Amino acid sequence: MIEIRNVSKTFKTEHGDFTALKNVSLTINDGEIFGIIGLSGAGKSTLVRCINLLERPTEGDVLLDGVSLVALPRKELLKTRRSIGMIFQGFNLLAQRTALKNVCYPLEIAGYSRADAESRARELLELVKIADKAGSYPSQLSGGQKQRVAIARALATNPKVLLCDEATSALDPNTTQSILELLKDINQKLGVTIVVITHEMRVIDQICDRVAVIEDGIIVEEGPVSRVFTNPQSNMGRELILSGVRHIERVVGEKKLRVIFNGESTYEPVISNMILETQTCVGILYADLRARDGKDYGYTVIQLPDDERAVEKIYAYLDGRGMKYAEEV
Amino acid sequence: MFSDMFYKLLENHIFLIGIWETLYMTLISTAFAYLLGLPLGILLNVTDRGGIYPMPAFNSVLGAVVNAFRSVPFIILMVALLPVSNLILGTSLGNAAMIVTLIIAAAPYVARMAESSFKEVDAGVIEAAQAMGTPTFKIITKVLLPEAKPALIVGAVISTVTILGYSAMAGTIGGGGLGQIAISYGYQRYNDDIIWVCVALTIIIVQVLQEIGMTLARRTDKRIR
Ligand SMILES: Nc1ncnc2c1ncn2[C@@H]1O[C@H](COP(=O)(O)OP(=O)(O)OP(=O)(O)O)[C@@H](O)[C@H]1O
Ligand SMILES: [Mg+2]
Numbered sequence: 001m002i003e004i005r006n007v008s009k010t011f012k013t014e015h016g017d018f019t020a021l022k023n024v025s026l027t028i029n030d031g032e033i034f035g036i037i038g039l040s041g042a043g044k045s046t047l048v049r050c051i052n053l054l055e056r057p058t059e060g061d062v063l064l065d066g067v068s069l070v071a072l073p074r075k076e077l078l079k080t081r082r083s084i085g086m087i088f089q090g091f092n093l094l095a096q097r098t099a100l101k102n103v104c105y106p107l108e109i110a111g112y113s114r115a116d117a118e119s120r121a122r123e124l125l126e127l128v129k130i131a132d133k134a135g136s137y138p139s140q141l142s143g144g145q146k147q148r149v150a151i152a153r154a155l156a157t158n159p160k161v162l163l164c165d166e167a168t169s170a171l172d173p174n175t176t177q178s179i180l181e182l183l184k185d186i187n188q189k190l191g192v193t194i195v196v197i198t199h200e201m202r203v204i205d206q207i208c209d210r211v212a213v214i215e216d217g218i219i220v221e222e223g224p225v226s227r228v229f230t231n232p233q234s235n236m237g238r239e240l241i242l243s244g245v246r247h248i249e250r251v252v253g254e255k256k257l258r259v260i261f262n263g264e265s266t267y268e269p270v271i272s273n274m275i276l277e278t279q280t281c282v283g284i285l286y287a288d289l290r291a292r293d294g295k296d297y298g299y300t301v302i303q304l305p306d307d308e309r310a311v312e313k314i315y316a317y318l319d320g321r322g323m324k325y326a327e328e329v
Numbered sequence: 330m331f332s333d334m335f336y337k338l339l340e341n342h343i344f345l346i347g348i349w350e351t352l353y354m355t356l357i358s359t360a361f362a363y364l365l366g367l368p369l370g371i372l373l374n375v376t377d378r379g380g381i382y383p384m385p386a387f388n389s390v391l392g393a394v395v396n397a398f399r400s401v402p403f404i405i406l407m408v409a410l411l412p413v414s415n416l417i418l419g420t421s422l423g424n425a426a427m428i429v430t431l432i433i434a435a436a437p438y439v440a441r442m443a444e445s446s447f448k449e450v451d452a453g454v455i456e457a458a459q460a461m462g463t464p465t466f467k468i469i470t471k472v473l474l475p476e477a478k479p480a481l482i483v484g485a486v487i488s489t490v491t492i493l494g495y496s497a498m499a500g501t502i503g504g505g506g507l508g509q510i511a512i513s514y515g516y517q518r519y520n521d522d523i524i525w526v527c528v529a530l531t532i533i534i535v536q537v538l539q540e541i542g543m544t545l546a547r548r549t550d551k552r553i554r
Pocket of ligand 2: 044046
């Protein structure tokens with residue numbers, strides 16, 4: 001378990017102090033995939049770098065399984081970092097080492113013999129399905145292949161946690177997809193806790209269990225992806241997740257209703273049935289639904305009729321189905 | 330076509346001896362200049378503000394000392410350093426004395442050369458190494474040096490050629506080699522042909538060194554292939 005407790009980080013720059021993180025507290029549970037989303041410059045990288053103390057918090061503490069990392073002597077901290085793997089947007093492979101030797105690197109640092117390091121490295125390349133490229137240098141690999149090698153390297157010392165700082169941001173959609181699947185696979189097979197930093201909601205949506213939204217160094221919202229993505233509470237959350245909705249205001253001026261799908265409706269066309277049962281016409285303005293395990297998550301924004309009684313019927317229908325909804329302004 | 334002096338020097342193998350002296354002065358000086366300059370270059374890089382072991386005050390002082398040495402024209406530095414040779418070897422004349430001054434004069438140059446090679450190492454790779462729990466000293470030996478190796482080799486070629494140039498100047502103050510032949514048999518005795526022969530030989534040596542070094546750098550670098 002990772003506990004980030006009241007972490008603040010202030011950088012001293014030529015133009016004065018800059019506080020990149022303000023009193024951030026988060027708890028990341030064992031075995032979960034936790035997402036942190038925010039705009040560029042929000043402090044995502046700073047936050048994730050505070051987890052393995054590449055960046056030392058100005059205030060606050062970071063605990064890994066109850067052990068304060070801030071209080072650890074340097075030697076112990078270096079050892080602890082072996083149980084926190086990290087991958088990056090730019091892959092950061094050693095350019096003068098082959099894929100195999102890159103994976104050997106953390107093992108050499110951990111004191112493995114050359115032979116042991118190589119056999120373990122081969123296992124890992126096998127795991128990330130790139131064993132055939134063991135002898136290739138990074139310059140001979142594609143972005144996706146490089147990230148696979150980087151993942152293998154990060155996993156070499158059997159970490160409990162894997163930190164991913166924009167790990168798919170330099171990849172095309174298909175490659176992104178395959179890397180995300182690999183991460184999910186690793187999470188399930190090895191039980192590694194994964195922290196995913198991204199500015200792409202797609203990434204969070206696909207693999208994360210819980211998500212935190214960060215804005216200007218402050219966590220403005222946190223919760224299960226199914227909740228935050230369907231019904232974001234913060235302005236930043238809305239902006240990031242529901243950015244498609246904002247133009248609706250311009251389309252119509254009347255009363256609008258957001259109907260939230262939180263997995264209640266299984267294989268049931270709720271809106272269509274509502275129209276049939278209440279015998280009222282509604283306009284569908286926007287919909288963003290995702291199916292997960294046969295359940296719908298997301299929301300639909302509908303335009304309500306002017307007729308008050310018809311509106312009441314709609315509310316009653318939705319209440320009857322246990323659907324959540326909210327009036328849009 | 331050639332002067333009598335040319336044939337006389339040729340008969341006595343003076344050119345061959347000159348080539349040999351130039352080569353060994355240059356190569357020995359370069360080797361020892363690296364022994365001093367490479368650790369200095371590492372220190373300059375590592376203790377820099379964004380380095381892996383920042384020591385800004387120390388870095389400024391070291392940088393200033395290196396720059397002081399580098400800003401003095403080489404020929405003046407050599408003369409100024411002759412007492413140091415005298416102190417170490419008991420003489421300020423001859424090739425050995427020249428090698429001592431060459432080493433001291435070239436080390437700061439080598440330090441800056443090496444520093445700039447280390448600067449080229451991707452900061453992200455160093456960050457990854459730190460994230461994997463690498464102690465500072467191992468980052469130097471396992472990341473900085475291997476990753477900078479091709480750039481270091483290119484730098485070494487350039488340094489060698491520069492030091493070869495310095496060694497020719499040493500000919501004016503008591504050193505041997507092609508520089509000394511050009512000056513005492515060519516310039517001072519009005520034999521232009523001897524000057525030109527020395528120039529041609531120097532160019533050939535530089536070309537050969539350059540070719541060997543660059544091939545080595547290319548073979549080492551795994552980034553391009
Ligand atoms: N070493 C530093 N010194 C000064 N300011 C810094 C430093 N590192 C980060 N910052 C500042 O802190 C803020 C947050 O940076 P950070 O890299 O964490 O953002 P981010 O959310 O990861 O952005 P991106 O999506 O662009 O990677 C930025 O305004 C940045 O300029
Ligand atoms: Mg970032």
